[in-house]
Amino acid sequence: MTAPGRRSSTFTRLLRHGFTDPSAAERLLDSAELALLRDDPVLLEALGATADPDLALRGLVRLLEAQPGPIAQRELLDTVIAAKPLRDRLLGVLGASAALADHLARHPSDWQALVMYEPRDLHPEVEEFELGLAEATDPVSLRVAYRRCLLSIAARDVCGTTDVAQTAAELADLATATLRAALAIARTAAPEDAALCRLAVIAMGKCGGHELNYVSDVDVIFVGEAVEGADEGKALRSATRLASHMMRICSETTVEGTIWPVDANLRPEGRNGPLVRSLSSHLAYYQRWAKTWEFQALLKARPVAGDIELGEEYVAALEPLVWKAAERENFVPDVQKMRRRVVENIPLTELDRQLKLGPGGLRDVEFAVQLLQLVHGRADTALRSGTTLDALQALAAGGYVGRADAAQLDAAYRFLRSMEHRIQLYRLRRTHLVPESDDDLRRIGRSLGLRTDPVAELNREWKRHATVVRRLHEKLFYRPLLDAVAQLAPGEARLSAEAARERLVALGYGDPAAALRHLEALASGVTRKAAIQRTLLPVLLGWFADSADPDAGLLNFRKVSDALGKTPWYLRLLRDEGAAAENLARVLSAGRLAPDLLMRAPEAVALLGDGDGGGLDPRPRAHLEQEILAAVGRAEGAVQAVTAARGVRRRELFRTAAADIVDSYGTETKPAEADQGALVDRVGAAVSDLNAATLAGTLRAVVREGWGDTLPTRFAVIGMGRFGGHELGYGSDADVLFVHEPREGVAEQEASEAANKVVSEMRRLLQVPSADPPLLIDADLRPEGKSGPLVRTLNSYGAYYRRWSLVWESQALLRAEAVAGDEELGRRFIELIAPLRYPAEGLGDDAVREIRRLKARMETERMPRGADPKLHTKLGPGGLSDVEWTVQLLQLQHGWAEPGLRTTRTREALAAACAAELIPAEEAATLDEAWVLATRVRNAVMLVRGRAGDTFPSDGRELAAVGRYLGYEPGHVGDMLDAYRRTTRRARAVVEELFYGA
Template structure:
């Protein structure tokens, strides 16, 4: 067939029209002598054009024809043009699977397995496959026979004779027959072992569920018992050898390739456990040690090979345990955590192409269905199926999943499984990645019946189905809870109240009856408000369930919704602002403090919908707002009410940002530096309290003196207030200093200063719904016995004559916070020589500091408190670290400017930079201080009141653990980590502070 340059032959044009992508190469193949009798037959070209990849199909035909014996060759060619059903099956396989084309080139007569295609052969089962494999009495013969059977399954699949579920079931039946054949070969090879034991093979995973892929590990569990007259000590090793031999037959690779790996890692203890156990050993493990995921895996358990009575006994024994799994503590959280772990293992560059494990993939459907089965299958035996699609259908019939949702999920699952099948069929390799190559995508699209624009249509269909799965995966478990309490359209399926309560219990709700009442109140009715709530609640319920206290989250949401339900922007905010609803759910279910703050002023929920809303406001901006509000107020009490309202709002902003793990950062909470989080909270709360005091001071002055107090007045922050390290439950330690203005006598100035202090404290302690700000002035000279306010000169005289070493130490954290800025600076200049004494501390002073610290440890630790878990006074806690740092500041601050800071972490870093302490020891102290501070913050967030030790209530302890990054069930790890961190810190303190 010669073509003039620049002109295309009619065959070339026809090849293009029939879907060939390389017509020139196809022409050359058709010109081969072996195809001379069929090259111009239009029937063949049309049949090739109907395949997924006409070029691949034609290459497969050429290889097959060339491999055939001459006397068989013409029969094959005649078949290709005269026998339509057989032609379609053979070309369909060759156009979809390069690997099966390779098999036919090695075993050309196997194409005749496609000849018999009568109605009775359309859907073969295990018996038919066993018959096909019966003559395979050695491993290589089994591999060839297995591929021949696979050829028939693929032909039915690509020609549409079987749907995706039937194809998966046939693959599972073929796997069953293959396991039986492999076990038979192993028994013949080791008859002595076979005589000693009864061995049963239990299929798990997709094989057990009758939904196997073309290429997949076949998951199994082995159970064995001694044969009559045999001893267990002999029988189990014999069964182990038999099982291992069977596995090798299936998994070994020879010139005939491999069948598939047999994976026994779902057995008790996984790969670390014995390969084979007795039935009683299996039961003992499941009853005592098994994790939730192991019961989830047993959903699909099915005896497939070996001793049928023993296999049935195994299923009868473990089935009751499977249907009790939902009663386990943290059941749903365990399942959800396992799903998250699967996603986390996917490489970032692959997650968007993963049709099995990625978001919106097959595993999302399977996990959701299995979760519902385990919860509701306790009482409804119709749900106990190992097949995902059968179980989904049963869930819909039982009203546990809406009919429309079930239909959409079924459709999406079938598409994704078909896509997975066709991806694997091409080279018979285990993969779940959608390819990137355009040729591969085109073949995939055409194999699924997409012919107009295969690549674009494939991507569109895939993304559409994945989006449906993502949406329904989030909704599936929670939506029917609303159907149980809301008004439904006629004919809608309905989850019973009892079933809804079971589901809520499984989610971790301790009071499911109350939860159902909240859901009914929120979602019932035909109003627009109720409709929006029915849209929001399924997802919110999932977020609540992922928290330490779902009941509190749902109750808080109802309270906020009741308060703001008539406000038009509230539900719109949650519906339309992507992060607002999730942020609200996280805040409401994380503890008491943030919800209490929100419920006192629910309009603050707008903070959660603003992308910048969680960033702390600067002290300057807050002070401008507060002082302007005080200036507009009618009186001191109304002024401070506004100031305290600002504090409440900003405290909610700070707690929310802390709980959500965001202060406007780009990185995730897990990637954030815990020390940076602590510093941000400390600075934000300190700034907020400083501004609140400034507002109260301005209000107190205006009430009696207008804009000018007779004396200059300043508030000096002390302790954690001065160190800008306040926690949520911290008091504000202060000193009050004043200096009479020119022309004002000392008595009048002192009277004015004392009245201002008294009025400030009164205003800040007025009983309101806002959290109080306690001002503590006990660090003043002479303590509680000394005057509340002193002049600058009085401080100077006292410190010159009477100051003790502990007072100098306390002044290390003194910093002006409110009032006259110049006076504040004058006070700092006054005290600098005391807190950073020239030439450091003498030995007597060092001994006195050590004595005071030791006395505090022995006298102030609460009776009965665990010294290893007390964050303030316990071993390696805040006090240990702070006194160690402060001793270095007093000893070396005169010479090292970096030590002249009120902040503990800054001073510790400066000490390490100056080589006063090793970087390793400094890091140890820093980690302990940060951890202890975070625990104190967590306790306040969770309980709504301050505490210096871990909560004793389990749910509160779990919530503290969640705040610190520990998954439920790992509070023991949290306590161990805390003890280990603080123990290491105490060793440094013993050396650096006590000189041990």
């Protein structure tokens, strides 16, 4: 027994040396196996230097217990006491890896693999590892030999004999030797297959790049050829059997566990393609079918096993294609999309702990470096390295990345890879998640030399490096473009004009010379403004490049900056509120309408940065009307009053368009909304409310100018069509009816003259040439159409509708709603028309036939000549007209009995018809989807072209911009058109059944 005093002293020393369970450690030190070392201060000091002293001590006791007898135990103890290098290596491994401690307990003599300390042992290469695996003749012995070699790599790693890059290279070399040994075993098992074929194993990914993890899939591609005189088909089948056997040898679990999975899914066609192809088959695939990411993957291709000569032929044949990948259409967006997809697939519960795939993780570094390599490696062969850190160093040396940025990125990558190595080393499990327990974090932190407060220090350093990576990932591809045009410090690396041009072309800029001029104008000089622009532009350039028209985005940004450059809040807003800068970039590169609106009042940029986006929320109609009426009241005359009202309308149209673009494209902090119907409803309601408030202000201005406070007749504006339905688009006219009623004591002729003058003045003032977008009033839905009077009394409307009204007028009145003027008169008009639009007992057969006849005639006569009917959003099959007429027929037939159908809004009426079981839910959903899509297309066309249109644009860039608004990535406009045709085709089938009774 140990005396209490000594126990207390030992307990204190154990705490001081970093043990977290000193009581258990005392018991282990009192064991018979450690009797000779119980009081040895050297042992405690060596244990205290490990990542986890408790784990190291337990592992040492287990290793001693596993020795075959006292002599072997004494030999081990004597060696540990006498040989500091061995002591540090052995205890270092035991304190960092429970899995390798398990291996040593199963194979107690393998500790002697750590005794050697010769130059070749310090930095072994493939040949040394092959010697270490030479005696393996089956999967079990291969695993034992593999772990023995891994033991020596881990020992050098945890003792700092090798750095993280050397460790990763050694792991890749060990993987190479293991693949060769596994293939040799497979060949021995099937000599007849080996005799028929040449088989080359091409390492990909981290193994190919000489930067492997402790535990990782080893990515490979197989190339096979027939030996001379052999049948090619038989040879490829033989090669496939050899490759499959080799993969099983490495991947399958045995009594000694597994080595690592061999993954061949990077091959052409992935897991659906043949495992082994001939060289010519590989080449044909990459020339015709390969995607951008497949060329990016080939950056790291390296022959490692089998027929090395054939492997080198493979790499040489594909190399020219790899370095032409940046010339492919949508190259940069494809690479960026793949990176985004990786992040999107991370479970939310893991996002904050993902060391590899999360924002600021290892993949951010690798993607940025590979992107730059593919763009500039075409002309600069010095950049063609498969190893991330070597490639980063070459990019810095060539001036493609600033030296300071490269140094920061190098340091961050090394730290993150070191964390990843130590996490995996503990259990030898494939993971990239930072553990959550303090014990695990403490062990990792101590293994990285953080000893004062390992957990807090580790978290702090990890977050710091991740922040650096995220920032540099965002700017790395774009910053050197500014360096090409900005004034740099003497001796600082500078991207050449040609390299800058190449990078802009790869990003999708059609006029790189103009883009460079814009950058020079924005970022050159030593002013504070230029300095802030140099901070903003790298990220903005990336957002512009993510659009269908990067050139327009950059040009518009220059225009806005020129207009607001002297405004103190502008650049500060963009710099300090990340959402404002990203929102602005999206808006400026999404088409013509929003930038045009912004250029007329650049101060509206402030709307983009209001807190978390609240500045883009549509304002209620009452607030809009209040502001417009106040502006009208301050104006000196009607012209100035309407100008002020149109100014408010312009700003609010920009607010609505900007919100629509931001929510449709989404941002890094705010993904695109999935509910497209909600986006359509918001735009329709916002524009309708805005036009109603503008008409109210115009009416107030006209009345005040001509009559002072009171008009001789009560006057109301009735919204019709999309206006009454709260479904206006950006370019829609305002369909209206005008109604008046003479005030008491006013002659009808005087009242009529006043009402007609009001209508005439409203139309004139709203059409006065101006920089503001026009608001066109269309009154053609009035009784007698263009031949009838523009304005009638309420009684006149009543008389007309009683005597002359046709069924189409009843249909048109379904969407009538009072929007401006005398509220009480507007309400009475709506009451007047109720029996017409919701006729008692519904419609008769003759009326239904008449509606169908009118619809068929409209389809035939109004379709523009040369237009593709299947892509016409309004009149085409399954388009807006089809859906609206079908819904309106249901309203006319059943509105008298179903209160839910008594609404002016199409989607609301459709939902009510479904709820009333007048239309099956599936068919209602089909019609709703088609209506929403057609409306979105019309809005997109207006946003992109700056003018209204009912068909998809014919210009390729405009069509791509419509696609981006609708959620399609660059290069997928064909998918967009196919989806539109498919959606409207399904809707037309429903219309044929419900409307035409087919």
